[in-house]
Amino acid sequence: MSNHPNDYIKPELMACCGAREIRDGDIVVVGTGFPAMSANIARYTHAPKATLMQESGVFDARPARPALSVGDPCLNPGAAMIGGLTDVMGMFLQGGWVDVGFLAGSQIDKYGNINTTAIGDYEKPKSRLPGSGGANPIGALAKKVLIIALHNTRSLAEKVDFITTPGYLDGPGARERWGLPTDTGPQVIITNKAVLRFDATTKEAYLESFHPGASVDEVVKLTPWDLRVSDDVHETEPPRAEEIRVIREVIDPHRMITIYEKRGYV
């Protein structure tokens, strides 16, 4: 294996991008799939003291297999603490202890607002989605929010049909106006094509890096707002050998991650 093996799939790269946002010691609230994968890559590589929690009430689970949901049976045996929603979402998240939250959504806009409620008109939706669940409070209260998205003009939007989860709302100053805690908000949008980061002033997502195989032009074309490009835009670092090893040998030996390819993350 070279230092950056070539045989990775796009979801592996995306999971690594997420992992690299996590610092050692971070408290990470995770859902299933990418978030858990990213957090665990971080734990097994540069951030051994990062700890995970699930909104259902679980802290520092030791699942024997990847959890299929945040209430999965495998999260129970061996966890350090199990309570309920108000423990994790109340005491830990609203209490201000969560460093990193991971979110996905059917629609994401340039301010990092996320729609998981309804596509089309709320009253007569084209498609009714599951709703907020824990997404809104994680988006409101986690210090750093990482967003996972498909890169196309349906999943990304100038403005989402429904703001389920707050990004920067309608731009600079909005989170502060609503009394959301300072120094919280979306950090990055990780797509199957690129990594977008948020401008400190305008609060708009801009292009930081494009994944190997993609290009600035392609990414700009697939983004339905006038995407700003960083002066030092570059290719995303591919998965490192050690990251790939951890994914395939430790975290996900049954390759459940491949389902994301079927969902379009290619």
Place this chain on the structure above:
Amino acid sequence: MSNHPNDYIKPELMACCGAREIRDGDIVVVGTGFPAMSANIARYTHAPKATLMQESGVFDARPARPALSVGDPCLNPGAAMIGGLTDVMGMFLQGGWVDVGFLAGSQIDKYGNINTTAIGDYEKPKSRLPGSGGANPIGALAKKVLIIALHNTRSLAEKVDFITTPGYLDGPGARERWGLPTDTGPQVIITNKAVLRFDATTKEAYLESFHPGASVDEVVKLTPWDLRVSDDVHETEPPRAEEIRVIREVIDPHRMITIYEKRGYV
């Protein structure tokens, strides 16, 4: 043993007066001493389905001996539920489930207000008392509050030096004005001389019955406000044989109740 044996002591009579205020099925929040004694007499006689809780977080304890405090070790083994203060004082009391609360105090006034904070001026007290603890919320939120007091002109007062625990505050309408739940408030003051009950209109305590050995005149004289006397004032029913049996054989075989005699309940 006759149906009303003669060899009882005054604290036993008082405990029986408390017991008779409890109905079957009542949820009773108790302290130690009289309250626990009264509630248990009720349980072992006419109210087998009354259940007890202690503010510390205990529901339906099965202590092997009388508890010395509401946090006594003997309350742990065998209880039906143990949580914390917010379970009993929050979920059960503030939640509106507590039928009966028992309180005592160094000073009680005609409206059933109780002082357990300070005798004399608050800033420069003659005697600094323990404070509210659970008394204020029990007085505020239990449906029926039973008050235990020494009958003399120091313990009873026209107006207490400090209202730690609300009775009817400054009279009719006051509890409602402050938003205290409807149909709550003091029910009775049980002293070592008499049973006082509260007038539905004036909210003042009046004489309902005097204990055997006492008289209306004596009770009026020992009461520092213009004590109204019920039209059908009568002698308090002495302890029944069955009540005495329960106290001495079941609840308090070591006769801890006698310490109340030493404290002046004679």
Place this chain on the structure above:
Amino acid sequence: MGKVMSTADAIQQFVHDGEFLFIGGYVCRPPFAAIHEIIRQKKKDLTITRSNAADDFDMLIGAGCVKRFIATFISLGVYGLARCYRRSIEKGIPHKIELEEYTNLSLPLMLMAGAMGMPFVPVKDMVGTDLMNIKSFMGDGKYKMIESPFDGSPVMLAPALHPDVAIIHVQQADEEGNAQMWGIGGDCKWGANAARKVIVSCERIVSRETIGKDPSRTIVPAFKVVAVTEEPFGAHPGYTPGFYDMDLAYGYLYKEASNTVEGFQAFLDEWVFGVKDRTEYVNHYIQKFGYAQYKKLQAKFDYGYPVSYTY
């Protein structure tokens, strides 16, 4: 009259058309025995709530029992969107339910407020989003924005909820209803204690003495409980920690069935209307899928340590 009764009797006596139900669970411990009974008894116009709803709520909606849903989220987990729910909202089949939407922070706190006798509770989420802008049957009572009287900052107050009935499934309870639970809690404790009446479904009825050996595990006290039903395997196809695993294969069956109105109806006919109670349901399950599959779901043996409360 004791509280121990059949699920049919409990639902008959204590759940009435038009009432507001909290239904516990969070992937684990959905009270499916009771859910099926509500459908069998054709209860109507219910308002239902819990944080993170799943197949049990979808089934109640598809069966036409639900008028209103105080929601945060509903899906079939790995199997994606909840089909009956979507049909109701998108196409009005069998009718369009009304939704009032909160989050997995605000709703559990509103149930906590209900349990604690608090009139409302301050919540830090929701603000600035369309969850604020859209109000349904709770109208202006959905929340209130105030300026904090302490520091003037904007604060959202969410109202306390008081369900008429809570239905929960736990590992064990005694005959009076003292209910003990371990593992993932969701909003079960708050939802149950916020309700005026609680129906406790459990894997096993144990003695009051067993409860007293570990009272810190109790989440609902007897005096709130109106009915206790013993329903082993009662959360299937959900799981109960220490008892059995979730049944993904059966979940797939439901997903496939609920893709169409006809499929959903056939599913109800087989698994709900086709059996008279949970015993027949489990019997049907074993008849159809075999004892080996049933046995495979049973939890492995891995017990922890006992503790003492003595002095």
Place this chain on the structure above:
Amino acid sequence: MGKVMSTADAIQQFVHDGEFLFIGGYVCRPPFAAIHEIIRQKKKDLTITRSNAADDFDMLIGAGCVKRFIATFISLGVYGLARCYRRSIEKGIPHKIELEEYTNLSLPLMLMAGAMGMPFVPVKDMVGTDLMNIKSFMGDGKYKMIESPFDGSPVMLAPALHPDVAIIHVQQADEEGNAQMWGIGGDCKWGANAARKVIVSCERIVSRETIGKDPSRTIVPAFKVVAVTEEPFGAHPGYTPGFYDMDLAYGYLYKEASNTVEGFQAFLDEWVFGVKDRTEYVNHYIQKFGYAQYKKLQAKFDYGYPVSYTY
């Protein structure tokens, strides 16, 4: 650097003059090893809080460590009024502490609000009484009365509390600080989680694997904990469920001693300053009262049932 350390090191590193301390306990589990160490290290100007305070708070007050006390109640239980506390308030010995008084409903809810990140919490008690009228160092921030924006009724809002440090004593914790407790809880869970840092004193340090066998018993997660100290018999003369009984005879000793300033000082000289740590304290206890008395306090053997979290 691990979190496991001596109580002396924990107090030295994490408790500073002028800080705000939550100190857990409710007759059970007062963290006496830490209390004595605070006194030995002559900490000053502390603000201390918990619902229903007892001899440990009285001792800190008598030793002059305390400036302010957010209180609901303090006594020596069966031995009546707290002597050092009274001397402080009535006579200014060693100095008059400042008091802010709440109740056993409002204070635990204020700690809950602190733990939950709520800015304030509505409470139904206190209103109409002198506990409202008297305000001390919290001034107008003691509470606020508002009209409910939902129905106009008067509502008291009490502020969230955020102690700098919480010190609790529990049955067991692992080396990272995951702390497990059973039996009477008081306001321990909320107080600990409301604090910015937690010092966990425990009867026994157990493995992370043991914690994982019963995670529903955990009340504080590792990430809030800065120090773990193993102090068997650490709550004496209070009790720890499953470990040892309360020591009434010793309580009487303290009551008698604390009747006078001189007696109290002699008590500190013998039991606090006269020993260098908890081991010497227990050794002194056994030397003085005999092993039989020590043994008598040890809990009887009566274990409950283990449970499983498997699937």
